[in-house]
Amino acid sequence: xxxxxxxxxxxxxxxxxxxxxxxxxxxxxxxxxxxxxxxxxxxxxxxxxxxxxxxxxxxxxxxxxxxxxxxxxxxxxxxxxxxxxxxxxxxxxxxxxxxxxxxxxxxxxxxxxxxxxxxxxxxxxxxxxx
Amino acid sequence: xxxxxxxxxxxxxxxxxxxxxxxxxxxxxxxxxxxxxxxxxxxxxxxxxxxxxxxxxxxxxxxxxxxxxxxxxxxxxxxxxxxxxxxxxxxxxxxxxxxxxxxxxxxxxxxxxxxxxxxxxxxxxxxxxxxxxxxxxxxxxxxxxxxxxxxxxxx
Numbered sequence: 001x002x003x004x005x006x007x008x009x010x011x012x013x014x015x016x017x018x019x020x021x022x023x024x025x026x027x028x029x030x031x032x033x034x035x036x037x038x039x040x041x042x043x044x045x046x047x048x049x050x051x052x053x054x055x056x057x058x059x060x061x062x063x064x065x066x067x068x069x070x071x072x073x074x075x076x077x078x079x080x081x082x083x084x085x086x087x088x089x090x091x092x093x094x095x096x097x098x099x100x101x102x103x104x105x106x107x108x109x110x111x112x113x114x115x116x117x118x119x120x121x122x123x124x125x126x127x128x129x130x
Numbered sequence: 131x132x133x134x135x136x137x138x139x140x141x142x143x144x145x146x147x148x149x150x151x152x153x154x155x156x157x158x159x160x161x162x163x164x165x166x167x168x169x170x171x172x173x174x175x176x177x178x179x180x181x182x183x184x185x186x187x188x189x190x191x192x193x194x195x196x197x198x199x200x201x202x203x204x205x206x207x208x209x210x211x212x213x214x215x216x217x218x219x220x221x222x223x224x225x226x227x228x229x230x231x232x233x234x235x236x237x238x239x240x241x242x243x244x245x246x247x248x249x250x251x252x253x254x255x256x257x258x259x260x261x262x263x264x265x266x267x268x269x270x271x272x273x274x275x276x277x278x279x280x281x282x283x284x285x
């Protein structure tokens with residue numbers, strides 16, 4: 001199958017993606033440097049924020065604008081969960097609220113569990129330097 | 131004792147020592163660059179999937195799976211942590227950080243066995259992320275069910 005590489009390397013889109021993704025990471029970096037929040041809490045904050053912004057229908061505009069620049073950061077994971085839950089409700093009501101979110105992000109969660117375990121198995125035990 | 135102005139390196143060290151350091155600006159710069167690069171890699175994979183005729187949802191899932199897989203194995207090979215030292219939030223905030231947060235503790239507790247050590251400690255950080263993420267999504271779904279609208283459409 002022929003791939004149109006001009007569409008793959010759409011520089012305008014890549015630029016918007018790069019800048020948006022970069023800015024979201026800067027917000028995270030400021031939280032790391034200026035607050036005493038642990039990385040775990042920051043990840044939780046980002047996912048929850050993404051889910052709330054997704055629920056409010058705001059995050060969608062960022063996704064339309066920046067593509068992977070908005071979906072690859074963890075806020076995008078939260079957005080995907082919320083979007084899935086809303087679609088689930090549209091499809092099957094209350095059950096959908098429970099099914100939809102995880103269903104929409106099942107690929108990522110399953111990959112994280114599977115590859116995570118596998119990678120930990122093959123990893124070499126490291127010497128702690130700190 | 132070496133004269134600080136003698137060699138280029140010594141001079142650089144001398145300047146670094148004297149000038150007020152602003153690590154936050156440097157950290158933000160690298161977070162921006164590395165975070166941007168990781169997202170762009172995601173965008174390129176996304177574009178390739180779409181060119182192959184896959185829908186947006188499937189393409190997005192493939193991007194997540196590939197980035198998570200890469201980050202997991204790079205963590206296993208101790209390469210991701212080296213990147214993380216420079217990138218800071220640049221590698222933590224993208225989905226790669228989620229994969230890293232699963233593999234890192236699992237590696238550390240390998241000696242406690244493959245079930246409770248690796249299998250259990252995998253979720254030290256990822257667990258809370260899933261708990262809050264999934265709970266928030268369920269609440270969003272229930273609120274949507276009750277009000278049958280997303281807030282933005284009310285405005």
